[in-house]
Structures are given as structure tokens and as C-alpha cells.
Amino acid sequence: MEHKESAKLFAQAKQFIPGGVNSPVRAFKSVGCDPVFISRAQGAHVVDADGNDYIDYVGSWGPMILGHAHPKVIEAITRTAASGCSFGAPTALETQLAQMVCEAYPNMEKVRMVSSGTEATMSAIRLARGYTGRDKILKFDGCYHGHADSLLVKAGSGAATYGVPTSPGVPADFAKHTLTATYNDLGEVKALIAANSGDIACIILEPVAGNMGCVLPQKGFLEGLRALCTAEGIVLIIDEVMTGFRLAYGGAQERFQVWGDLVCLGKIIGGGMPVGAFGGKAEIMDRLSPQGGVYQAGTLSGNPLAMSAGIATLSLLKEEGFYQQIEEKSAYLEQGLRQAAGRTSLQTCFQRVGGMFCTYFQNGPVDNFAQAAQSDTDAFGRFFRKLLDQGVYIAPSQFEAGFMSMAHNRDDLDRTIEAAERAFAAL
Structure with a gap:
């Protein structure tokens, strides 16, 4: 060619x-x-x-x-665009898509729409920190959660070391709050939690790692993380930007029957339009501004074109x-x-x-x-x-x-x- x-x-x-x-x-x-x-x-x-x-x-x-x-998605976008592309004000479409998401994920009692997967994970981590009053987070080598500073981090020299930046422009002081573990190694996670007892706000992971190829969780890995987080008061953030509505209508959590405290979504829920979302237990989500003190905002959050494309897409997935x-x-x-x-x-x-x-x-x-x-x-x-x-x-x-x-x-x-x-x- x-x-x-x-x-x-x-x-x-x-x-x-x-x-x-x-x-x-x-x-x-x-x-x-x-x-x-x-x-x-x-x-x-x-x-x-x-x-x-x-x-x-x-x-x-x-x-x-x-x-x-897909003709039904294109028709939904076209119909919505005829009435305007963005208002910076609430629309009924936002609530309609939010309800569909919450019905698909029983652990998501409330959800907030954003404009990208990176924005969703960044906001979920801030919310977890605000909810727990802790600073450190734990992620896994090879799991990608967007390009926020605290997530562009690789493992240090040992299981209990702090992370180091993987990109120029990420201050070491940011990276030191990020702990890194080996995906599928529950023992390493336990060691990190023990070495940082009471300091870890959240664990974030892809339930199926799609940014180092396609790596599945070993039997007991997700279940073990859930148990550790519950026992230690750590917020479990399951990043389903990629797996959400793909592996099942309720995503990887439905497929593996392990549920996070917070969930990040994107990609499919926008039907091809720029979109992201994060949600979870009402007790945690209610800490967000304007109801709570954790600030998060976005001019194009809940954009009507993205909402209409998402509604059309999810409606077809339910068939x-x-x-x-x-x-x-x-x-x-x-x-x-x-x-x-x-x-x-x-x-x-x-x-x-x-x-x-x-x-x-x-x-x-x-x-x-x-x-x-x-x-x-x-x-x-x-x-x-x-x-x-x-x-x-x-x-x-x-x-x-x-x-x-x-x-x-x-x-x-x-x-x-x-x-x-x-x-x-x-x-």
C-alpha cells in the first residue's frame, strides 16, 4: 500500500x-x-x-x-447539535446518562461527568485523599491512568520505596507520594501497606491491564485488594476507562464480581465523543464541591453531544x-x-x-x-x-x-x- x-x-x-x-x-x-x-x-x-x-x-x-x-449514535449527536453544542449549564441529558451508569454499576450511587479519562482518575484520587485525609496513593507498574503528575511514576529500587518520575516536568516531591507495586503481586501490596500504615489514601488499578498489552488479574488478586482496602480504610479506585461497558454491561467489576469504592469510566460511555466520569458511594461522592469541600470543575463536563452519544450507545449495549x-x-x-x-x-x-x-x-x-x-x-x-x-x-x-x-x-x-x-x- x-x-x-x-x-x-x-x-x-x-x-x-x-x-x-x-x-x-x-x-x-x-x-x-x-x-x-x-x-x-x-x-x-x-x-x-x-x-x-x-x-x-x-x-x-x-x-x-x-x-x-453507527447510525443511531450519529443521529443522536446530530439531533442534539441542532439545539446547541455546549451551554455550561445543566441539561437533562446529564442526569439521564448518570442514571444509566449508576444502574449498570450498583456500587456507583452517584457519578460526576468530566471530559477525559485522565480527568476522571485525577479527580477520583483527589477525592480519595480528601475523604481519607491521607496523602499517599498506590498504583501498579504498567497500569496507565492518564498523564496527571502523580500517576507518571515508576517503581523505585524496592517494594517499599517511593516512586520516581517517569517524565520531565514531574517534581520528585509529587512522585514521593506515589507508591508502586507489581501487578498481580498481592504480597508486595501487603508489604507496602504495612510500611505505610495509615498513610495510604487509595489504591488505583486497571482491573484488566490494557496498557501493557492485555494482562488479566490472577485468581484472588482483585479479591485480595478489596479485602485489604476494607481492612485498612483505603479507598479502592477501579479504573474502568477501558474495560467499562466492554467486558460486560457492568464492566470488569460485573465480570469478576469485585467492586470498588470509586470507579473511573470513559471511552464507551461517550460513544466516541470526549468524555470521562467517576463515581462511587454517595458517602464519598458527597465530599465533592459544591456539596463538600473537595473541588472539581470543568467547562465542558456533561457536554450535551457526549451525553447524547453515550445514551445512544449504552441503549444499544443493553440489547x-x-x-x-x-x-x-x-x-x-x-x-x-x-x-x-x-x-x-x-x-x-x-x-x-x-x-x-x-x-x-x-x-x-x-x-x-x-x-x-x-x-x-x-x-x-x-x-x-x-x-x-x-x-x-x-x-x-x-x-x-x-x-x-x-x-x-x-x-x-x-x-x-x-x-x-x-x-x-x-x-
Whole structure:
């Protein structure tokens, strides 16, 4: 495939936008090529500026579970836009979507809408600190919760050390309040809590880690965190920005039957529009301004276009059999990819839960970030490029999950498996 127009657009973008992109992974640096610029999308396909058509497993990084440009979502956005795009004042749409979210998540008695997943996690952490009167937080290596200062932190030299910044511009004084543990290592969490008794406001995690590929919680891990938080008065924040309404209508918490004190949402609840949300127990949420003293605000929070797209999307997800169909499509793709890789001598590991999946170029299983980092990223980059040349668009990073949509059909899946078989063989 030729990408002359994309190359031209990328060169122009780099003159005015840092790195030519507005989010780093879009630059395709980790897969050894320049990005394709998308001009339009429909269903399970995206089309680039050169007219190349791709079967899409990025899905705008998760929101497009219905597929692109679903007519009912587009109609809802169009109808709402005709009455105005933003008011900076309450609308009935906000309450309608909030009610739908609270009904899907029984542990969310109240919810506040924001404009991004980063804003949701940042606000939830502030709220947890205000509620508990404690400063420290605990996160896990490889779990991504947005780019707020206190979350751009990696592990120090030992299990009981403070975190260190992973980005210039993050003061060490901020990072010292962030403790880091290994995902799926409950013993490490216990040691950190014991070493910081009475000082930890919250534990935040992705229930399925989608930013180091696709890493599932081991049996007992989520349950153990829930028990520890309850015993120690720590707020458990479950970041379902990616998994919310994807792994089940009630997200990963419904699937694994472990419930957080606070929950962060995004992506699917906006139907492709910029959106985020955080919610939980009324006792905690009522600490937010204007009812309580913990301040949080946003001009575009509860934007009517995002609310209408979210309402339309969630209404369709409630239809009988929706998640069973996503499961069946994903299982079919998984089986095909496993068989294709198995006909080669390549070391690969395919991990999936529901409509989230990842192919690691190493022997598995992968249970944490240190193990994920052992993957052959050069091999993944070559695999990505060979798929792209055959019209299959997967996440341009070894450490990002792929996503299934309802719009993918059997022909899409078969073509993907055939393309993967050729790509594996070429490697």
C-alpha cells in the first residue's frame, strides 16, 4: 500500500504540532514507520488519506464497540447539535446518562461527568485523599491512568520505596507520594501497606491491564485488594476507562464480581465523543464541591453531544445477546491467530478477555509489566507493518490492547486471520 498523502500530511503536522501528533502513540514510533492519517470510518473499517481501507482493531482505542459511525449514535449527536453544542449549564441529558451508569454499576450511587479519562482518575484520587485525609496513593507498574503528575511514576529500587518520575516536568516531591507495586503481586501490596500504615489514601488499578498489552488479574488478586482496602480504610479506585461497558454491561467489576469504592469510566460511555466520569458511594461522592469541600470543575463536563452519544450507545449495549456476540467473535479470532502462529517456530502468547486482546512476541503467560517488557518489540513492529500492508490495522504498540466491535463480521475476521498467517510466516 502507498501512503504518500499520509506522509505529506505528517510532514505538515510536524510543523505545527509537537511530533506531528496530539497523543504520542499515534506517531507509530514503536513500530518503525510513519502514521497513516485517517479520513473516514464506517463499521469495522477505517480509510486513510490515500484511500487505503483497513479492518480496524484499534476502535479509537476502545470506544467504538458498536463500530464506527453507527447510525443511531450519529443521529443522536446530530439531533442534539441542532439545539446547541455546549451551554455550561445543566441539561437533562446529564442526569439521564448518570442514571444509566449508576444502574449498570450498583456500587456507583452517584457519578460526576468530566471530559477525559485522565480527568476522571485525577479527580477520583483527589477525592480519595480528601475523604481519607491521607496523602499517599498506590498504583501498579504498567497500569496507565492518564498523564496527571502523580500517576507518571515508576517503581523505585524496592517494594517499599517511593516512586520516581517517569517524565520531565514531574517534581520528585509529587512522585514521593506515589507508591508502586507489581501487578498481580498481592504480597508486595501487603508489604507496602504495612510500611505505610495509615498513610495510604487509595489504591488505583486497571482491573484488566490494557496498557501493557492485555494482562488479566490472577485468581484472588482483585479479591485480595478489596479485602485489604476494607481492612485498612483505603479507598479502592477501579479504573474502568477501558474495560467499562466492554467486558460486560457492568464492566470488569460485573465480570469478576469485585467492586470498588470509586470507579473511573470513559471511552464507551461517550460513544466516541470526549468524555470521562467517576463515581462511587454517595458517602464519598458527597465530599465533592459544591456539596463538600473537595473541588472539581470543568467547562465542558456533561457536554450535551457526549451525553447524547453515550445514551445512544449504552441503549444499544443493553440489547439481549450483545456481549455474547462480542465474545464469540473474539474467541473465533483468538483461535485463528493461535493456529496461525502455531504453524511457525515463533514465540508468541495470545491473551484475551471478552473483546480485549493482545499478541505478545514471547512465551507466556504475561502477568505483569516486567514480563510484558520481555517481548520482542522488533518482531511486533515487523508484524504490525505486514498486517498494515494487508489492510489490517492493529494498535501500533506491543503494549496496547486490541478491541473487537459488533461491526466486525466473519469475513473481516477470516481476512485478519489470513493476513496474520502470512505475516507470521514472513517473520
